[in-house]
Structures are given as structure tokens and as C-alpha cells.
Amino acid sequence: MTSKKDALKIIEILKETYPDAKCSLDFKTPFQMVVAVTMSAQCTDERVNKVTPTLFERCKTIEDFANIDVNELELLIHSCGFYKNKAKNIKLCAKQVLNNFSGEVPHTMEELLTLAGVGRKSANVILLEAFGIANGIAVDTHAKRISNKMGLSKEKDPEKIEQDLLKIFPKEYLKDINHLLVWHGRNTCIARKPICEKCTIKKYCKEFCL
Numbered sequence: 001m002t003s004k005k006d007a008l009k010i011i012e013i014l015k016e017t018y019p020d021a022k023c024s025l026d027f028k029t030p031f032q033m034v035v036a037v038t039m040s041a042q043c044t045d046e047r048v049n050k051v052t053p054t055l056f057e058r059c060k061t062i063e064d065f066a067n068i069d070v071n072e073l074e075l076l077i078h079s080c081g082f083y084k085n086k087a088k089n090i091k092l093c094a095k096q097v098l099n100n101f102s103g104e105v106p107h108t109m110e111e112l113l114t115l116a117g118v119g120r121k122s123a124n125v126i127l128l129e130a131f132g133i134a135n136g137i138a139v140d141t142h143a144k145r146i147s148n149k150m151g152l153s154k155e156k157d158p159e160k161i162e163q164d165l166l167k168i169f170p171k172e173y174l175k176d177i178n179h180l181l182v183w184h185g186r187n188t189c190i191a192r193k194p195i196c197e198k199c200t201i202k203k204y205c206k207e208f209c210l
């Protein structure tokens with residue numbers, strides 16, 4: 001396993017490599033963030049951002065999401081894939097926020113996990129992006145792959161990887177880790193064909209073999 005000193009160095013190098021790393025989903029309100037992150041499952045953020053302007057124009061409030069006919073919602077988000085499940089969850093989630101949380105998206109992991117379609121990864125994204133709360137680390141496909149390659153965790157389960165990362169990194173690092181790993185995964189450590197020769201953290205990689 002990578003030492004804590006090297007793990008911090010990896011993050012510092014990634015910060016220099018990707019100074020603009022941030023969430024790529026477009027949103028203006030906490031509930032729009034909930035909707036966007038739900039739509040982003042098994043879909044690219046780029047595709048979600050193409051769909052949300054029309055969707056957010058049609059559904060301006062949480063009430064609009066709760067009241068929209070599910071067939072119309074399915075049509076609006078169709079191109080993001082898994083649209084039936086996503087539409088059902090978004091509509092139910094809107095009702096839950098209205099009925100259980102007085103129309104305010106909750107600010108805690110425990111409460112967010114009660115919302116339809118919101119798992120731990122999404123809840124971490126919502127807490128950070130909508131409320132600036134960084135108590136956990138969203139472990140998506142990029143964070144998982146790169147954490148394994150860098151020896152930050154041997155686990156395969158995202159929740160166990162998150163626990164390993166939380167043991168390594170001090171609180172002030174938490175807000176940046178997901179963004180940096182995602183940007184590295186999209187730009188350099190691409191799943192199908194990593195560009196190892198231009199990788200700034202190859203020195204620490206357990207799979208680098210050029």
C-alpha cells in the first residue's frame with residue numbers, strides 16, 4: 001500500500017496538473033443538483049448537461065418535478081439512459097423532499113440516503129456541490145480505478161474504498177479528491193487506454209510498466 005506521505009504527494013501533483021478540476025454537472029439549486037446527479041448514473045456529465053436546460057425550463061420548482069406526468073419526464077430524460085427508473089426516482093424524490101423535508105433538500109448523509117435514487121456516492125456529491133460539505137469522498141468509476149492503481153486501496157467496493165481514503169486524507173483534502181481523480185480518469189488514466197507516458201503520477205502507480 002502507498003504511504004500517507006506519497007498519497008498526499010499524489011493529490012498535490014494532481015492539483016498542479018488539473019488546477020481547474022471541479023464538478024462538471026450544471027445546476028443552480030440543490031434540487032437541480034439532486035436531479036442532475038441522478039441522471040448522471042451510467043451516463044456522461046456532458047450528455048446530462050445537454051438535457052437539463054430543457055428539463056429545468058419545464059420543471060422550475062420541486063413541485064413541478066413532483067407533479068409532472070412520469071411519461072413526459074421519461075421523454076425529457078430519455079437520452080440519458082435508464083430513463084424509466086431515473087424518471088420514477090426523480091418524481092418520488094421530489095415528493096419526499098416536499099413531504100418529509102418541507103421542500104428543502106436535506107444537508108446530512110443520513111437524510112439524503114432516504115431519498116429515492118440517492119446512494120452514498122450521490123449523497124457525497126450533493127453535500128459537496130450543493131452545500132459545500134466535505135465529510136466523505138464520492139467514489140465513482142474513476143476514483144475506484146485510480147485508487148486501486150495508486151495503491152490507496154485494495155478494495156473493490158466503493159464504500160470500502162471511501163473508508164480507506166478517509167483514513168489517509170486529512171479533512172482539508174476531501175473536497176478535491178473526487179474532482180482530481182475524475183479529471184485524471186477522463187484526461188489521462190482513461191479506462192480503456194491510459195496515456196501513461198504523459199501521466200504526472202506514474203512514479204506512484206502500481207500498474208505503470210513502460
Ligand code: SF4
Nearest residue numbers: 189194196199205208
Ligand atoms: S501510469 Fe498509467 S495506469 Fe498508472 S495512473 Fe498513470 S495513466 Fe493510469
